[in-house]
Amino acid sequence: MAGNSTGLTDLTIAETRDGLKAKKFSATEIARAHIKAVEQARHLNAFVTETPERALKDAAASDARIARGDMRPMEGVPLAIKDLFCTKGVLTTAGSHILDGFKPPYESTVTAQLWRDGATMLGKVNMDEFAMGSSNTTSYYGPVANPWTRRGDNRKLVPGGSSGGSAASVAARIAMGATGTDTGGSIRQPAAFTGIVGFKPTYGRCSRWGIVAFASSLDQAGPLARSVRDCAIMLRSMAGHDAKDSTSVDAPVPDYEAVLGRGVKGMRVGIPREYRIDGMAPEIEKLWQQGIAWLKDAGAEPVEISLPHTKLALPAYYIIAPAEASSNLARYDGARFGLREKGATLTEMYENTRAAGFGKEVRRRVMIGTYVLSSGYYDAYYIRAQRVRALIARDFTQAFEKVDTILTPTAPSAAFAVDEKTDDPIAMYLNDVFTVTVNLAGLPGISVPAGLSADGLPLGLQLIGKAFDEPTLFRAGEVLEKAAKFTARPAMVAG
Amino acid sequence: MALDRKTVAHIARLARIKVRDEELDALAVELTGILAWVEQLQKVDVKGVEPMTGAVAMKLKERDDQVTDGGQRDKVLANAPSAQAGFFAVPKVIE
Numbered sequence: 001m002a003g004n005s006t007g008l009t010d011l012t013i014a015e016t017r018d019g020l021k022a023k024k025f026s027a028t029e030i031a032r033a034h035i036k037a038v039e040q041a042r043h044l045n046a047f048v049t050e051t052p053e054r055a056l057k058d059a060a061a062s063d064a065r066i067a068r069g070d071m072r073p074m075e076g077v078p079l080a081i082k083d084l085f086c087t088k089g090v091l092t093t094a095g096s097h098i099l100d101g102f103k104p105p106y107e108s109t110v111t112a113q114l115w116r117d118g119a120t121m122l123g124k125v126n127m128d129e130f131a132m133g134s135s136n137t138t139s140y141y142g143p144v145a146n147p148w149t150r151r152g153d154n155r156k157l158v159p160g161g162s163s164g165g166s167a168a169s170v171a172a173r174i175a176m177g178a179t180g181t182d183t184g185g186s187i188r189q190p191a192a193f194t195g196i197v198g199f200k201p202t203y204g205r206c207s208r209w210g211i212v213a214f215a216s217s218l219d220q221a222g223p224l225a226r227s228v229r230d231c232a233i234m235l236r237s238m239a240g241h242d243a244k245d246s247t248s249v250d251a252p253v254p255d256y257e258a259v260l261g262r263g264v265k266g267m268r269v270g271i272p273r274e275y276r277i278d279g280m281a282p283e284i285e286k287l288w289q290q291g292i293a294w295l296k297d298a299g300a301e302p303v304e305i306s307l308p309h310t311k312l313a314l315p316a317y318y319i320i321a322p323a324e325a326s327s328n329l330a331r332y333d334g335a336r337f338g339l340r341e342k343g344a345t346l347t348e349m350y351e352n353t354r355a356a357g358f359g360k361e362v363r364r365r366v367m368i369g370t371y372v373l374s375s376g377y378y379d380a381y382y383i384r385a386q387r388v389r390a391l392i393a394r395d396f397t398q399a400f401e402k403v404d405t406i407l408t409p410t411a412p413s414a415a416f417a418v419d420e421k422t423d424d425p426i427a428m429y430l431n432d433v434f435t436v437t438v439n440l441a442g443l444p445g446i447s448v449p450a451g452l453s454a455d456g457l458p459l460g461l462q463l464i465g466k467a468f469d470e471p472t473l474f475r476a477g478e479v480l481e482k483a484a485k486f487t488a489r490p491a492m493v494a495g
Numbered sequence: 496m497a498l499d500r501k502t503v504a505h506i507a508r509l510a511r512i513k514v515r516d517e518e519l520d521a522l523a524v525e526l527t528g529i530l531a532w533v534e535q536l537q538k539v540d541v542k543g544v545e546p547m548t549g550a551v552a553m554k555l556k557e558r559d560d561q562v563t564d565g566g567q568r569d570k571v572l573a574n575a576p577s578a579q580a581g582f583f584a585v586p587k588v589i590e
Contacts, residue, residue, distance in 0.1 A: 105570040203550035217550050245556045315533040326510060335583050338544050340576035346588050348512070355513035363512055368529055370510040381533070386546030388536055393547055425525065442550025467551055
């Protein structure tokens, strides 16, 4: 394990804030240490675009603010930005060939708010193409390696996905935090696979404006960081109403950090029996029981609940998400931005561009989406899936009459090697079995690293909350974090 | 529901994605597999259940119907693979 000469890349966001305030180090020193870490960790393939000059410029501005005694909430915090967020003048690929050369003339609302609050941009990070995947293997820019490896086994493992570059960067101490997006588990599952915290807010909590759209009724941005507190700090900057996203909610953003330390005494924690699935690794079940015991020890009351439509969530998702994707991805026509392939006619130009520009998984989902929306099948597939979605949401509404939060494993397994999953797309889709329900119901969820598998890989526990009840998740997440005392580090740590 | 080559070719056409003839059989198998898997939704009793069209029950905000942006032609065209005289340029549509 490489030691860090400065120790600066090991700091949490909260520690950085305190250290900058006390003038123990400068934002420029923080930025330099992380730029070096990014260079050292290139073999992980986490970054699509590095922006070291920008990072130094941001840090210099931060140092000037600190000197004036005018610190902002994210001052000098070096972040990796998922390449799904449009960044003004900086290549934005969505992990796809079809966005070749696309430099947005605008900034996404979420990233604009992070820069407003003083954060430093390290660059844009790799991801599954258009966020479609759970292993970061569908990216046009190649797979990302998980900084963790199994004990006594050097094989490269996936970091999870779709926010694989985000998770790998934070776990390997290349970035202090990262933005992610979560449509079916794309923040929480990679956070679990890399031993960090990932937070998926309630739908509408963060603006989707300027985020490349995948499935608009499911997509939501959120933070990945190395502590619950760091996620609370980041989310406060990322969240908030935006007139440019009609689905963003016009409600005040609470100070999430302020609720930390309040504990879970008297909290009722739902344990859904349907999440005990066939073929789940015994160590996942054991970790889940451990999580229940931790919350109970802290004064919470576990309550067995039922979410009867759980097993229908994945099939409903694989109609709704591809349907929305096929519609959203219609804009990639070779005419206005990105890749263009030649064609004798306009239609041929479209067809050739989209054939060359979309990878296999994206093509598969666009075609499924096109089919379920096509004439004669719309009611049988799409409308029916939306009705099932309503049943899944109703399960949660009924459960939340009895409990304050729900505890589940985040994923049915630890990280796997690329060659361990077959080419069967459905086997890959099952990664999201515990996370996808949350997106369909529009609820918030957090994944907290809670233990190690027998071969030394991180495992996560998930807490699910009521809509806009992020504070409860931060409180309960912190209790799990403290009880788990997760201090294990990946095999690869930069610095 | 098993998809045949013809149906796959039709979907590809609707999606405006060029699929070569030799790819049709493999795609038919893949897409049929996914459709067979989602078929379990057909067994669910959804009588009287309204389709859920959004993640959170909310009333969309309205604003005055006024232009709030615009006049950015050059910025918009800057990313175009081909632009001429202030327009996106594409292959000839009309003979």
